[in-house]
Amino acid sequence: MTTHPPAYSHLLAELRRLDRLSSSLGILFWDEQTNMPPKSAQLRGEQTAALSELVHRESTRPEIGELLAKLKEADLDEDAAAVVREARKAYNRATCLPGEYVARAAAARSAGFHAWVEARKDNDFAQFAPHLEAQIDLAREGAHYQGATDVYDHLIDSFDPGMTSAIIDPLFAELEEGIRPILGTILGSERGVDPSLFKGFPEDKQEVFLREVVTAFGFDFGRGRIDRAIHPFCGGHPEDTRMTTRYDSDNPLDSITSAMHETGHALYEQGLNREFAGTALGSSVGMAVHESQSRLWENQVGRSRAFWRHWEPRYRELFPEQLAPLSSADLHLAINRVAITPIRVDADEVTYNLHILLRYQMERDLFSGKLTVKDVPAAWNARSAEILRFTPQTDREGCLQDVHWSEGLFGYFPSYTLGNLLAAQLWYRLQEDLPDVEAQIGRAEFTPLLEWLRNHVHSLGRRYYTQTFAQKVTGSPLTPQPLLRYLRERYLPLYSN
Amino acid sequence: MTTHPPAYSHLLAELRRLDRLSSSLGILFWDEQTNMPPKSAQLRGEQTAALSELVHRESTRPEIGELLAKLKEADLDEDAAAVVREARKAYNRATCLPGEYVARAAAARSAGFHAWVEARKDNDFAQFAPHLEAQIDLAREGAHYQGATDVYDHLIDSFDPGMTSAIIDPLFAELEEGIRPILGTILGSERGVDPSLFKGFPEDKQEVFLREVVTAFGFDFGRGRIDRAIHPFCGGHPEDTRMTTRYDSDNPLDSITSAMHETGHALYEQGLNREFAGTALGSSVGMAVHESQSRLWENQVGRSRAFWRHWEPRYRELFPEQLAPLSSADLHLAINRVAITPIRVDADEVTYNLHILLRYQMERDLFSGKLTVKDVPAAWNARSAEILRFTPQTDREGCLQDVHWSEGLFGYFPSYTLGNLLAAQLWYRLQEDLPDVEAQIGRAEFTPLLEWLRNHVHSLGRRYYTQTFAQKVTGSPLTPQPLLRYLRERYLPLYSN
Incomplete structure (x- = not known):
């Protein structure tokens, strides 16, 4: 068994914690689809928005960046290298996004979804068009922050x-x-x-x-x-x-x-x-x-x-x-x-x-x-x-x-x-x-x-x-x-x- | 309608956010009692521990303390004074507790609960006694941090x-x-x-x-x-x-x-x-x-x-x-x-x-x-x-x-x-x-x-x-x-x- 540097086990602990937080959010989404009473939707929207923002903040903590900076894939075995590679990718993508953008995109997604529900009901694409435009712009903006070439x-x-x-x-x-x-x-x-x-x-x-x-x-x-x-x-x-x-x-x-x-x-x-x-x-x-x-x-x-x-x-x-x-x-x-x-x-x-x-x-x-x-x-x-x-x-x-x-x-x-x-x-x-x-x-x-x-x-x-x-x-x-x-x-x- | 200082509406927004976070945790507890599959208990324990710690951290943010410092009950109407009084009490109690204590108490509660389940099954108080001792000590310690007289x-x-x-x-x-x-x-x-x-x-x-x-x-x-x-x-x-x-x-x-x-x-x-x-x-x-x-x-x-x-x-x-x-x-x-x-x-x-x-x-x-x-x-x-x-x-x-x-x-x-x-x-x-x-x-x-x-x-x-x-x-x-x-x-x- 390879000995890993201490930063690696610290990284694993951080990733485990993030997994626990994001899967908590997963339970809220599941509950929304299966159990939530009909008039509780606005509350749930505010709950998931507040929690999503916190999870994003936790996943961009500088401590994780510092651990990643200490870990070089070349020094690690194949498994650990894969863990670090994926953690680095996720961290870099998340930290590239300004908090203001994350909140704005979350709000736009919620608005886009509700506009789509209505537009589909009314069979009227024109109602949905500005939201689709906004979603495309947001996707471009996010990709730009993350340094995408295409x-x-x-x-x-x-x-x-x-x-x-x-x-x-x-x-x-x-x-x-x-x-x-x-x-x-x-x-x-x-x-x-x-x-x-x-x-x-x-x-x-x-x-x-x-x-x-x-x-x-x-x-x-x-x-x-x-x-x-x-x-x-x-x-x-x-x-x-x-x-x-x-x-x-x-x-x-x-x-x-x-x-x-x-x-x-x-x-x-x-x-x-x-x-x-x-x-x-x-x-x-x-x-x-x-x-x-x-x-x-x-x-x-x-x-x-x-x-x-x-x-x-x-x-x-x-x-x-x-x-x-x-x-x-x-x-x-x-x-x-x-x-x-x-x-x-x-x-x-x-x-x-x-x-x-x-x-x-x-x-x-x-x-x-x-x-x-x-x-x-x-x-x-x-x-x-x-x-x-x-x-x-x-x-x-x-x-x-x-x-x-x-x-x-x-x-x-x-x-x-x-x-x-x-x-x-x-x-x-x-x-x-x-x-x-x-x-x-x-x-x-x-x-x-x-x-x-x-x-x-x-x-x-x-x-x-x-x-x-x-x-x-x-x-x-x-x-x-x-x-x-x-x-x-x-x-x-x-x-x- | 009384005009409230701006700090009051900021405080209301903070309290609303904390309500959304703590009620998210409430959904996890409810799900644990009603829907959680039998072998998912350890995961759920880690989810609620991670989320509880975050909620505690959010409820002790210095920004809330600064807002409270600006708000004097005497300057407010009865309703707003009650809001500030209760927010101050909760904030003071939460901030008095060292993070290390909060985590230790949460772990002890979980251990205490499981020890109680076993002790009750085995009909053996002696198994549970050290946990009860620990809970009493923790309760005293917490009350001490919070400046309790009795x-x-x-x-x-x-x-x-x-x-x-x-x-x-x-x-x-x-x-x-x-x-x-x-x-x-x-x-x-x-x-x-x-x-x-x-x-x-x-x-x-x-x-x-x-x-x-x-x-x-x-x-x-x-x-x-x-x-x-x-x-x-x-x-x-x-x-x-x-x-x-x-x-x-x-x-x-x-x-x-x-x-x-x-x-x-x-x-x-x-x-x-x-x-x-x-x-x-x-x-x-x-x-x-x-x-x-x-x-x-x-x-x-x-x-x-x-x-x-x-x-x-x-x-x-x-x-x-x-x-x-x-x-x-x-x-x-x-x-x-x-x-x-x-x-x-x-x-x-x-x-x-x-x-x-x-x-x-x-x-x-x-x-x-x-x-x-x-x-x-x-x-x-x-x-x-x-x-x-x-x-x-x-x-x-x-x-x-x-x-x-x-x-x-x-x-x-x-x-x-x-x-x-x-x-x-x-x-x-x-x-x-x-x-x-x-x-x-x-x-x-x-x-x-x-x-x-x-x-x-x-x-x-x-x-x-x-x-x-x-x-x-x-x-x-x-x-x-x-x-x-x-x-x-x-x-x-x-x-x-």
């Missing part, structure tokens, strides 16, 4: 470290080209199931099924919970992982797939090194790898024939009458339904990537200056017609549909598709070690799969950034071919006439 | 401002003397109902009943919640009031009375001036007045014939078979059951005060030096025999039963009985303004009662301390005769052979 790349990096437009552009182009013929075959097929056949699934029984699946996947309820929220999410700390789901009695498959998705995120969080939470050794790589975990459990596992071989009987046991009109083949088609839908969050795993491509191009052009805010609705609709072959009839089903921009989350969208690429790469890679994984899934034996992910993904923390990570774990940086192969293998047999 | 009075004042042993001693003596003959009559009576007749009350139906009662009392679910926890409590912020209850299918009355009790606390919180939360204008007076509110709704209202006149039919509708063997008279006797029980939290409203008297005398003697920690079990048992006429067979049902001392909460116990005194005083006083209150309660009309409490109690905030408050609101400082009158009127007719 603003949009800097924003992408904040969600997915090391990622750039130069990496994404060719990946997305190749992916789009590959998806077109697959989608053409599916949409040209006569096969399909009317989703309105799914009706009257009582929520309490949906919850029974869902908890059985989540438990079987390996979620540790000793260190986590699942609750209801309007928007499913996974709030994460390795020692207290809080995921949420929603139930719709006439759309039961949505609740299952979204719970499997959030479980993928949750298993990643619970698989991180608890002892080093808040450091590079106990943090996720970024949103792309996070999304690879949610997608793998939702799609590669949860939409597979193997999975339903075991679970369909149990599902029919819980909903005998509701499922009576549906054959096994119908059920499987419904689970793997593909359709052009206006709304991203309702999209299937084939068209989802086209939704992301659209948003990525919009963001890239907004930050390069090619596109101005007032032209967003027209540009969105034109691009949607081109990429999705669908023209939104309203802003609500077009450029106002996503929350991200209202809160200044630019550069986040690409992670969703990057995560899809990585999920497929991991899926083929892990089958080299686990040739029986489909058979195991068919017996509801998820432990070998989870163990593989623990050893090859979760335990790595943030030692490597996405591209290096993908190279080390799957033998290749991110590439679209495994996802295209997976989509062909999954969907072409289902939708061949 | 340590125990100083501790009492921290829960119930202005209260002293010199006030309490004669009140408790007179109360004990008055309770003896009432208790003698009750215990000599042949009337009573076997509590084991209450069996098999499904929890979900108990919850239905309880929510109907809580809603009828006037609890605002728009700004509060009720959840399950092992120990019922009310975590309070006027804008987000979180109370808890518990259900036992074989002890359904406990859940009702304890929910009515917590609702009394919650109505007080929700009735405080929201705009001035965290200041003297929007804070409770102290624990005695808080307890007067919980007791009034639980006892004077919730155990009355009038209350059950309306609610008994609904209760029987929900539990027709369970209640079939019990007459109305049986039900009412069970609700007003009186018995010598070893455990304070299970005690009825007659013997409860004797449990408090015992604890008060123990604390007083521990802090005067008359009693040493090692002699606590023997002294407890001897006093219990004298006051309660009951000798605990084990420490678990004796001196280890309460959590308070393990966390350094000395001086808290007297508030319970002081609250009982005040509840009775308020009860007779409010009937002068609301002569029909019993008839209204009999029709489940609680609005006039709640409005009276809003106007005469809740809206006063902490402008006056308990004795002045009691004088202003009821025409007398605290006095035992109204409680004794109430106990005689309630219990003697029930238990006369």
Whole structure:
């Protein structure tokens, strides 16, 4: 065991303390979505603002800077060097931002979010436009303070470290080209199931099924919970992982797939090194790898024939009458339904990537200056017609549909598709070690799969950034071919006439 | 409207910020009792420790001291003077404590609590003794920093401002003397109902009943919640009031009375001036007045014939078979059951005060030096025999039963009985303004009662301390005769052979 300089253990103690403070804030956010009484929103806004400001102040304490100044990565072993590298990056980014800017940006995010809610309700982009303008300006201003050379790349990096437009552009182009013929075959097929056949699934029984699946996947309820929220999410700390789901009695498959998705995120969080939470050794790589975990459990596992071989009987046991009109083949088609839908969050795993491509191009052009805010609705609709072959009839089903921009989350969208690429790469890679994984899934034996992910993904923390990570774990940086192969293998047999 | 100096509005902003931070900590405590996964306790301990330390640091910022130095109560109107007085008191008490002491006391409280849990489980006071010793020393040390002249009075004042042993001693003596003959009559009576007749009350139906009662009392679910926890409590912020209850299918009355009790606390919180939360204008007076509110709704209202006149039919509708063997008279006797029980939290409203008297005398003697920690079990048992006429067979049902001392909460116990005194005083006083209150309660009309409490109690905030408050609101400082009158009127007719 390497001996570390005393400054290193002091740094670890500081990082642990910051982790405890920021995860406290995480509990307040979770509570806001799950438990907060309806009229307590203003109080909660003031609570999180006051606490956020304190956490920011604590994370920029000069004492941390002094410790970092004493620690040279070259003198440390690989793990400690990664811890110091990430702590330095976070510290430098945080200290670059004037306190006045942090407070102003927080207030603008809150105002932007509420303006977006209203604008979406009123279906009126013009109401939201000045807030979007303000968010873009704030993002530029923050990137400027932090010494960014390219603003949009800097924003992408904040969600997915090391990622750039130069990496994404060719990946997305190749992916789009590959998806077109697959989608053409599916949409040209006569096969399909009317989703309105799914009706009257009582929520309490949906919850029974869902908890059985989540438990079987390996979620540790000793260190986590699942609750209801309007928007499913996974709030994460390795020692207290809080995921949420929603139930719709006439759309039961949505609740299952979204719970499997959030479980993928949750298993990643619970698989991180608890002892080093808040450091590079106990943090996720970024949103792309996070999304690879949610997608793998939702799609590669949860939409597979193997999975339903075991679970369909149990599902029919819980909903005998509701499922009576549906054959096994119908059920499987419904689970793997593909359709052009206006709304991203309702999209299937084939068209989802086209939704992301659209948003990525919009963001890239907004930050390069090619596109101005007032032209967003027209540009969105034109691009949607081109990429999705669908023209939104309203802003609500077009450029106002996503929350991200209202809160200044630019550069986040690409992670969703990057995560899809990585999920497929991991899926083929892990089958080299686990040739029986489909058979195991068919017996509801998820432990070998989870163990593989623990050893090859979760335990790595943030030692490597996405591209290096993908190279080390799957033998290749991110590439679209495994996802295209997976989509062909999954969907072409289902939708061949 | 008086014009206040600018320092006053700055002080209000500081106090509002501190309120937002400390109530964030309140959400973490609530979550710990209601939602936290079982294995997340260590993380939560570290989160609350880190956040508590920050909140303490923020509440002792020199900027607040500078504002207070500029503000003289004599130059301000009565409301502003009260705000400054209370802010100064809190600031002085907090700044007197060295940071090192605050951290050491927090760690000792946590260690003390866990040692108490273990000692109680093992029924072994010796395990807990060093922790009790440490808590007493810490309480003395803290009182010394804060310049206390009498340590125990100083501790009492921290829960119930202005209260002293010199006030309490004669009140408790007179109360004990008055309770003896009432208790003698009750215990000599042949009337009573076997509590084991209450069996098999499904929890979900108990919850239905309880929510109907809580809603009828006037609890605002728009700004509060009720959840399950092992120990019922009310975590309070006027804008987000979180109370808890518990259900036992074989002890359904406990859940009702304890929910009515917590609702009394919650109505007080929700009735405080929201705009001035965290200041003297929007804070409770102290624990005695808080307890007067919980007791009034639980006892004077919730155990009355009038209350059950309306609610008994609904209760029987929900539990027709369970209640079939019990007459109305049986039900009412069970609700007003009186018995010598070893455990304070299970005690009825007659013997409860004797449990408090015992604890008060123990604390007083521990802090005067008359009693040493090692002699606590023997002294407890001897006093219990004298006051309660009951000798605990084990420490678990004796001196280890309460959590308070393990966390350094000395001086808290007297508030319970002081609250009982005040509840009775308020009860007779409010009937002068609301002569029909019993008839209204009999029709489940609680609005006039709640409005009276809003106007005469809740809206006063902490402008006056308990004795002045009691004088202003009821025409007398605290006095035992109204409680004794109430106990005689309630219990003697029930238990006369």
